[in-house]
Amino acid sequence: MSFPKRIIKEAERIVSDPVPGIIAKPHEDNLRFFDVIIDGPEGSPFEGGHFKLELFLPEEYPMMAPKVRFLTKVYHPNIDKVGRICLDVLKNNWSPALQIRTVLLSIQSLLESPNPDDPLANDVAEAWKEDSSKAIATAKEWTNKYAK
């Protein structure tokens, strides 16, 4: 199978020069699939967790954004039950000049600063707004339970 130069270059670089706290491994037989692990940022309720994600580059990439999904359960207002992520750069704000690494960095910082005003998981967002310390405690609990 042959892949566009852009995809080959990105895959090479993300392996040889990884972003701290993020591992992204392309599938050997298909460079459009990546197994990703993001470490929970320090000081966040996700600290100490290792979160698995899958990333897929659609045929139209980079004209269209990569498809990314959490595989590890996360208690987060912008991530729903099946791991879909509410993040502007994955949707309307995507630009072909962005890259896999910038997307993963954005996801890492989403873990650092949840945004309950732009929710995907409504129940979590409500809980977060009502009693944030309780929500943070739950997020920590989930991190311990599912992400270690």
Added chain:
Amino acid sequence: MKFAKLLQSSFQEQQIPEEWAEHAIQYKALKKCLSQVVDELKLIGLEKETLGILLKWQDQINKNQSPAVSYTFEGDLQGFAPKIILKVDKASGLPVSAILNNYKIEELDEKTVGEPPEVIVSTDGPEYQRIEIKLKSDTRFFHMLRSEVADLQRLQKTQVEHFHGSISILAQELASTTNPYDGRKSKLDMTVWRSVFELYLEASIFFSTHERDLGTRTAEQADAQLTWFKNKLNEQKYSDQFKRKKNLLILKSFLDMNDQILKCLYFQKLNETAVRKILKKFDKRTALSSKDQFDDFFEYNGKYVESVSRTICFEISNELIRTIPQIDDYICMICSSIAYKPIKLACQHLFCLRCLVKLRRMNEDKCPLCRQSVVKAADARNLDTDLMKYMKLYFPRETKIKQRENDDEIMKEKFQQNGLDKPCCIM
């Protein structure tokens, strides 16, 4: 092995040039001078053991007050003098007054050849007495160390200037032997040099741009990276590919220069270690604490190695490597290939024609880099023809490949439109 000896053998091992070695830290002489400091302290009853007791006492009893013993540097860089300050409790006559024996100080006149240490006694509030002692030998020691360090810094400056000169000369020569207007040979050699420099940048010998280990390399790391680079050069047989002999010579000078820079790093590192060692020895043999004082007073932060590699590295990439246009400066941010044929949008951002066509097909009006609405307004006038000629001249291989890729893609799209890509339709 004694450090002085180790230093000597390291110089030999690294083949440090004679004219550099002359400027090395005179570790032996400093050590001799340090012995005199030890003697002088002994004369006034402040040898290591006594001072040690005092310091211990200070830690235990005097925790919250100003220190009972301190060692400070006074004056400016040229005329500075270190001094020991003792604080004595008048009422209790605590250890200090007992140990700093007046009798001993008077005796100094007769015992030493030089002048005795200067001792000034004054009162420090109602309860304390302040005793200042200025030794002769430690002044000598630190002035010596200071001038050694300054000498090294001067040498370093010369070294950097020398490298700067070599880089400029290499850049000029390279420009004259790889000018694509000069014909086929120069043009081919230009592409060989491009590959050499790509490899060189990948090796990031003296400075790493990788997120994992961003920053300057130690001499040992740089050594390993340089070896890697040389091995790769041999593997790829780049030196055999040059059509013009002059380029082979330039490559040789370039490699020599890198060896010299590495040597310079080793040399500076050895000297830095020597300074650290002698200061540590000073503290150990006298119980005075000089190291922090020295660092602060002389703004000596041991960043020699870092500043040399940073400066040189910057000059190599900016002056020398840029002589050969690098593909990275002409990449389309969307497809990661050369931005050929180059379309310059109204916002001045550059993309290849193919990617722009695709953007338009997606009905996208925003520039991928700055998000201004400029894509739909672009037309044939946005093709940068000068740049296009330049790309063809300087990147003959890359533009050809890109053109072929584009043609293939357009062909494939046509087939797909006509539904001819299905296997059953192959005739």
